[in-house]
Amino acid sequence: MPTETDxxxxxxxxxxxxxxxxxxxxxxxxxxDRLLKIITxxxxxxxxxxxxxxxxxxxxxxxxxxxxxxxxxxLPVSLVKFDVDHPMVQWFxxxxxxxxxxxxxxxxxxxxxxxxxxEYRLASNSKADQLAGIQKAMQTLKAExxxxxxxxxxxxxxxxxxxxxxxxxxxKQEVTFFQTLAHDCSMAVKTxxxxxxxxxxxxELARRLEEIERMRSKEQKTYYEIxxxxxxxxxxxxPNIFGHVSEVERLGLMTAREMGIDLSGKTKxxxxxxxxxxxxxxxxxxxxxxxxxxxxxPEEWKIMKTHVEKGARILxxxxxxxxxxxxxxSHHERFDGSGYPRGLKxxxxxxxxxxxxxxxxxxxxxxxxxxxxxxxxxFAIHEIRNCAGTQFDPVVVDAFLRALKKELQKKxxxxxxxxxxxxx
Amino acid sequence: xxxxxxxxDDEVEICEFLKSFFEDRDYRVAVAHDGVMAxxxxxxxxxxxxxxDIQMPGLDxxxxxxxxxxxxxKMKVIMVTAVETQEKIEEAMRLGADNYITKPxxxxxxxxxxQDKIELLAKGV
Numbered sequence: 001m002p003t004e005t006d007x008x009x010x011x012x013x014x015x016x017x018x019x020x021x022x023x024x025x026x027x028x029x030x031x032x033d034r035l036l037k038i039i040t041x042x043x044x045x046x047x048x049x050x051x052x053x054x055x056x057x058x059x060x061x062x063x064x065x066x067x068x069x070x071x072x073x074x075l076p077v078s079l080v081k082f083d084v085d086h087p088m089v090q091w092f093x094x095x096x097x098x099x100x101x102x103x104x105x106x107x108x109x110x111x112x113x114x115x116x117x118x119e120y121r122l123a124s125n126s127k128a129d130q131l132a133g134i135q136k137a138m139q140t141l142k143a144e145x146x147x148x149x150x151x152x153x154x155x156x157x158x159x160x161x162x163x164x165x166x167x168x169x170x171x172k173q174e175v176t177f178f179q180t181l182a183h184d185c186s187m188a189v190k191t192x193x194x195x196x197x198x199x200x201x202x203x204e205l206a207r208r209l210e211e212i213e214r215m216r217s218k219e220q221k222t223y224y225e226i227x228x229x230x231x232x233x234x235x236x237x238x239p240n241i242f243g244h245v246s247e248v249e250r251l252g253l254m255t256a257r258e259m260g261i262d263l264s265g266k267t268k269x270x271x272x273x274x275x276x277x278x279x280x281x282x283x284x285x286x287x288x289x290x291x292x293x294x295x296x297x298p299e300e301w302k303i304m305k306t307h308v309e310k311g312a313r314i315l316x317x318x319x320x321x322x323x324x325x326x327x328x329x330s331h332h333e334r335f336d337g338s339g340y341p342r343g344l345k346x347x348x349x350x351x352x353x354x355x356x357x358x359x360x361x362x363x364x365x366x367x368x369x370x371x372x373x374x375x376x377x378x379f380a381i382h383e384i385r386n387c388a389g390t391q392f393d394p395v396v397v398d399a400f401l402r403a404l405k406k407e408l409q410k411k412x413x414x415x416x417x418x419x420x421x422x423x424x
Numbered sequence: 425x426x427x428x429x430x431x432x433d434d435e436v437e438i439c440e441f442l443k444s445f446f447e448d449r450d451y452r453v454a455v456a457h458d459g460v461m462a463x464x465x466x467x468x469x470x471x472x473x474x475x476x477d478i479q480m481p482g483l484d485x486x487x488x489x490x491x492x493x494x495x496x497x498k499m500k501v502i503m504v505t506a507v508e509t510q511e512k513i514e515e516a517m518r519l520g521a522d523n524y525i526t527k528p529x530x531x532x533x534x535x536x537x538x539q540d541k542i543e544l545l546a547k548g549v
Contacts, residue, residue, distance in 0.1 A: 063528070065528045066528075074437070076435065076438045076441050078506075079441065079528055079529065080529065080530075080531055081528035081529060081530055082530070083530060086530075139448075140531060
């Protein structure tokens with residue numbers, strides 16, 4: 001038959017083992033507050049107490065509230081609070097600095113003894129008052145032992161333990177064990193708080209970034225609208241080609257689609273913007289040059305050519321439009337490298353600029369200008385085809401003419417030049 | 425004469441805890457877990473003070489308060505609430521509540537407040 005000693009040995013705790021487990025859990029648990037529950041339940045089961053309760057600091061409200069309680073005489077959680085000026089909180093708070101040699105825990109029996117001792121009764125009233133307050137609280141909450149938990153010098157929580165159901169006293173080793181657990185709880189609380197504050201900080205940052213992005217995109221949109229109306233304005237200054245902007249946009253998108261360029265989302269927006277804004281720099285060209293009836297002098301041509309750089313400069317504030325700027329800057333480059341302003345060649349010119357070059361020229365030929373009447377569709381198509389490989393990218397020309405043919409086919413009016421083209 | 429207190433809360437644990445707290449301080453205590461039960465207890469037990477939780481299923485704290493004050497205008501009623509919703513508190517005070525306390529509460533304050541109400545009754549206020 002097992003003796004009482006055997007039974008005790010079998011039940012004996014390997015404290016080291018438990019503390020190692022707790023430490024391991026603390027690292028593993030995503031929500032450290034779960035650890036508090038686990039510790040409370042563990043003590044309750046292992047020691048057979050009337051209750052095991054955990055009082056934890058709510059730093060925002062500056063008060064201590066029961067967050068967990070287990071046992072037959074458990075306390076209701078979230079009902080009772082201790083303000084920071086409560087004697088028990090006061091006693092444990094100033095502890096590390098003021099009473100370095102005292103024990104960091106209180107037995108109800110010790111509190112009673114201390115209160116009866118003359119040194120406490122006489123030496124300092126405030127201390128006696130604190131002890132009286134603690135005694136009252138412990139009696140009210142049926143606590144035999146209270147163990148504080150700290151993080152640095154802050155009292156984070158108090159482990160409050162009821163009587164052992166079997167009436168035995170706590171051993172010194174057990175008390176040390178509770179102290180370690182109280183410390184672990186404090187660490188867990190602080191970790192949880194820290195994690196929470198990180199989450200909140202991140203949310204706040206994300207919210208602000210979103211706000212900034214929203215404002216920025218609104219600003220950019222406004223600027224873009226202004227650019228667009230300016231572009232219309234420019235062409236309105238050149239009589240007879242009103243509608244050039246939207247027609248160039250339509251022809252350009254049509255060509256790109258024919259080339260199999262993916263026009264979903266941002267690609268389309270960029271190409272559209274470039275097609276619309278390609279001549280926005282003409283705002284900076286004097287009317288005497290821009291609307292001159294008759295041929296330009298070499299000097300005037302020089303001025304006229306600056307519209308590509310001017311356009312690029314106007315778009316500089318639109319950070320989203322870096323690519324559009326590059327396209328606009330290159331839309332008068334020629335495939336063979338003889339264009340302006342940089343003399344780029346072939347693939348050095350972006351595909352969007354190569355497209356604009358073709359559709360802009362085509363539309364310019366068929367439109368009437370201040371110095372001449374618009375030419376026929378046939379003439380324009382010949383002109384474009386003749387320049388494939390020199391002024392224009394032949395692949396783009398090919399796609400453009402194919403697209404144009406399809407469009408005109410729908411209307412049932414295919415010019416001869418296109419029929420020939422298709423045959424050839 | 426023994427001081428009599430009725431504790432009304434839908435959480436049994438809270439009732440039991442406060443019951444033993446006040447019994448240790450020489451009160452006679454009865455408990456109720458909802459508004460209907462509270463109103464019945466008021467008639468039978470005739471408490472001096474009622475601790476009345478605002479949030480309860482069925483007949484809630486405010487409705488119970490109204491009925492109690494209509495029938496027993498002199499009975500002292502202290503409202504207890506977990507969330508400090510201003511309009512509920514104002515409504516309670518308008519209905520004649522003698523005070524309100526928010527959870528979590530300080531036991532010292534609770535005891536003092538109940539004691540104050542008993543003293544007011546003794547003075548006939």
